[in-house]
Amino acid sequence: MTSASSTSRPPVWRDVRVLSWAFQLVVFALIALVVMWLVSNYRTNAADIGIPTNFDFLDNPANFSIPGSDFNQSQPVRDAFVIGILNTMRVAALGIVLATVLGVLVGIGRLSRNWVVRRLATVYVEVVRNLPLLVILVFVFLGVVLQVLPRIENPWTPGDVTVFSNRGIGVPWFAGNTGTVLILLGLAAAAGWWGVARWRRSVADRTGHPAHAGTYGALMFTATVVVGWIVLGYEVSTPAVAGRQIVGGMRLQPSYFALLIALVVYTASHIAEIVRGSIQAVPIGQGEAASALALGASQRMWFVVLPQAMRIAIPPLGNQYLNLIKNSSLGAGFAYFELTQIAQITQANGSPAIPAFSLALGFYVVLSLVTSAVVNVANRHFELVVR
Amino acid sequence: MKRLTLLLALVLAVAACTSGDDDETTTTAGDAAPTTAADGGTQAPAGSLLAEVQDRGTLRCGTRSDLPGFAVLDDAGEHVGFDSDFCRAIAAAVLGDAAAAEHVDLETADRFTALQSGQVDVLVRNTTWTATRDGSEGATFLQPNFYDGQGMMVAADSGFASTEDMDGVAVCVAKGTTTEGNAAAEASRLGLDWEVLPFDSTDLIQQAFAAGQCDGWSSDMSQLTALRSVYPDGADALVILPEVFSKEPLAPAVRDGDTAWAQVVDWVILATIQAEEFGITQANVDEMRDTTTDLNIQRFLGVEFTTDDGTTVLEPGLGLPTDFAYQVVKQVGNYGEIFERHLTPLGLERGVNSLWQDGGLLYPPPYR
Numbered sequence: 001m002t003s004a005s006s007t008s009r010p011p012v013w014r015d016v017r018v019l020s021w022a023f024q025l026v027v028f029a030l031i032a033l034v035v036m037w038l039v040s041n042y043r044t045n046a047a048d049i050g051i052p053t054n055f056d057f058l059d060n061p062a063n064f065s066i067p068g069s070d071f072n073q074s075q076p077v078r079d080a081f082v083i084g085i086l087n088t089m090r091v092a093a094l095g096i097v098l099a100t101v102l103g104v105l106v107g108i109g110r111l112s113r114n115w116v117v118r119r120l121a122t123v124y125v126e127v128v129r130n131l132p133l134l135v136i137l138v139f140v141f142l143g144v145v146l147q148v149l150p151r152i153e154n155p156w157t158p159g160d161v162t163v164f165s166n167r168g169i170g171v172p173w174f175a176g177n178t179g180t181v182l183i184l185l186g187l188a189a190a191a192g193w194w195g196v197a198r199w200r201r202s203v204a205d206r207t208g209h210p211a212h213a214g215t216y217g218a219l220m221f222t223a224t225v226v227v228g229w230i231v232l233g234y235e236v237s238t239p240a241v242a243g244r245q246i247v248g249g250m251r252l253q254p255s256y257f258a259l260l261i262a263l264v265v266y267t268a269s270h271i272a273e274i275v276r277g278s279i280q281a282v283p284i285g286q287g288e289a290a291s292a293l294a295l296g297a298s299q300r301m302w303f304v305v306l307p308q309a310m311r312i313a314i315p316p317l318g319n320q321y322l323n324l325i326k327n328s329s330l331g332a333g334f335a336y337f338e339l340t341q342i343a344q345i346t347q348a349n350g351s352p353a354i355p356a357f358s359l360a361l362g363f364y365v366v367l368s369l370v371t372s373a374v375v376n377v378a379n380r381h382f383e384l385v386v387r
Numbered sequence: 388m389k390r391l392t393l394l395l396a397l398v399l400a401v402a403a404c405t406s407g408d409d410d411e412t413t414t415t416a417g418d419a420a421p422t423t424a425a426d427g428g429t430q431a432p433a434g435s436l437l438a439e440v441q442d443r444g445t446l447r448c449g450t451r452s453d454l455p456g457f458a459v460l461d462d463a464g465e466h467v468g469f470d471s472d473f474c475r476a477i478a479a480a481v482l483g484d485a486a487a488a489e490h491v492d493l494e495t496a497d498r499f500t501a502l503q504s505g506q507v508d509v510l511v512r513n514t515t516w517t518a519t520r521d522g523s524e525g526a527t528f529l530q531p532n533f534y535d536g537q538g539m540m541v542a543a544d545s546g547f548a549s550t551e552d553m554d555g556v557a558v559c560v561a562k563g564t565t566t567e568g569n570a571a572a573e574a575s576r577l578g579l580d581w582e583v584l585p586f587d588s589t590d591l592i593q594q595a596f597a598a599g600q601c602d603g604w605s606s607d608m609s610q611l612t613a614l615r616s617v618y619p620d621g622a623d624a625l626v627i628l629p630e631v632f633s634k635e636p637l638a639p640a641v642r643d644g645d646t647a648w649a650q651v652v653d654w655v656i657l658a659t660i661q662a663e664e665f666g667i668t669q670a671n672v673d674e675m676r677d678t679t680t681d682l683n684i685q686r687f688l689g690v691e692f693t694t695d696d697g698t699t700v701l702e703p704g705l706g707l708p709t710d711f712a713y714q715v716v717k718q719v720g721n722y723g724e725i726f727e728r729h730l731t732p733l734g735l736e737r738g739v740n741s742l743w744q745d746g747g748l749l750y751p752p753p754y755r
Contacts, residue, residue, distance in 0.1 A: 046525075048643075048644055049503060049525035049642055049643040049644050050522070050523075050525050050643045050644070051503065051523065051524070051525045052523065063567070063568035063571070063572075064567045064568055064571060064583070064585070065567075065571040065574075065581075065582075065583050067557075067582040067583065067584055068582075072575075073568060073571040073572065073575070142594055146594065146595065146598035146600060147598060151598075151599040152599065153599070166598055166599060166600050167557065167599075167600060242555070243554075243555045244555055244556055244557070244602060245555045245580075254600065332587075333586075333587045333591075334586070334591075335584040335585055335586055335595075341562075341585075344496055344562065344563065345562060345563060345567070345585065347496070347500075347563075348495070348496045348499075348562065348563025348564070349519075349563070349567075349568065350519040350520065350523045350524055351523075352523070353500055
């Protein structure tokens, strides 16, 4: 009786397990060698012509001022980078929120039964999606912000509480304590909303009466904010024009405004297509079942179709958010001091180019990773769990 | 899948090997002494940019095309201007032909990167010579070809008569220039509140200024004069305020670490100034060369002159042909002619850019 012996191993050079590890190691070593060679080549050449290759430039005085902030030109470059990062996050955060809102509305509008709404939404999406963002930004800045907004000598001041001019847009803002305290107040109010909503829902479970969790929560939120506002001594400061400046309130620079509008308009057109596609991907039976249960059109959309559509839409939406964050770097051409602008100016003032820009790149990578992590959390929350 | 990994590994190996070949050899060997060649001129030291330019046959000159008077494009697409002529002068000296200069347009923010990476051989782009640029930008600055200062331009109907009147204003500047830092420093020195807005290009600044987004436009006085002359609403719509608030010596620059090349470019600029001092012009250079008996001019133009041992030609050992000064003046002109050709029509006075005998700052070292 013979037994097939299958326990002897093949020779090393034919053993699949060894070979696969070996190839991976070789490829990794090659890539590492190429990267090391690039870095050392850069270092040698830079040393030959006397350019520093370390990060000491962060301690040098900046030699430029940043409009819209108290940054002094003798402050170190690292402070300028911090301001650039904050400016990027400001335009990215507000841009993502506004683009989502506009994009969802336009996406639903494309499926509307109203012919005018449908046509308008289609034209908007089809035109804007096919334009490069830089072109839109140039148009918004040069055509809209510079020409349509009035000059500072005769600004438009609706209601005397806002100021519109091509030097900036002034909106009423809080004055008193710092912004951090206000954010904490906002968080406390949000926690109050959540707590009251939970309580109302448990009451509804027990007694069967309608919960009205939203209404109670909103009331709690407003009450907390108002009480906190009065107790902490906040005031409202309104903007006014003094000479050629806007004093008081919060002043939005025209470049910030232009960048925000361009980013929102552009990204919303892409988000609209994503939302439309995901709504159409929800099985049509869902909508029909909702109608059979006597739900109105907006109830059908809000309670049945959209939640299922969001599940499909979230990964591509995350992609659009990352694009928006990276596209914010175009503000560098229009005097908006976001991160790319700061890196360019410090490099033109004598900081070594590769360390300065690798710092900017590193930050964009970190911000993008954080955003995609948040989107993944939302994705996991919405996705269908297969048991 | 295994085959794919093997293929990828091979491709990477090949890429890593071949990309080692276009590594630019920056030179520390450029400091070696030049050797004498048979025709009387010296050869450039091996490894110097001078030898590379002579081998290549063209000079890559970093410049711009949007500043009237200094460097603009004419109808035929040729670069015309003060800085463009100095590019041509260097080409005429090193290569014998002014048309061998290749004008490479650069943005303000990229000009030093282009010089550091070897994309251009010399930067003649109205760039200010500062200590930080000498030390940290890998650039060596040479004889300034224009001594300038920074000023402020405002609309004629704005009512400003001096920079001290301007409080709480916005000032437009070009990004990545000494202008930004100087404007901020001047504001804090005067105790005023200026919002300094940097833009990428001059036409963007012009649009923003015309739309009223900034009250003042700050730049070098020569740039302001040039830009005012082409302002769409007419030069009278703008007024340049009298204050000059910084020194801006505009000088050509070369890469660090190449002494031979730096000396060559330096002496070409100095030769144009020396030619004006001797009274040699484009019109009379042939006559001067053939008939002069002035020993200094003979040495300068590379003419044979008699010494105790017979006749000889001055060969200072710079690596240039002995008649480089003749070629420069013949093909381009002397400093005064270049100035009058491009900058006088804009209304710029010689001022400090005159010869030392006339009270200016131009004092070329003796060519001997």
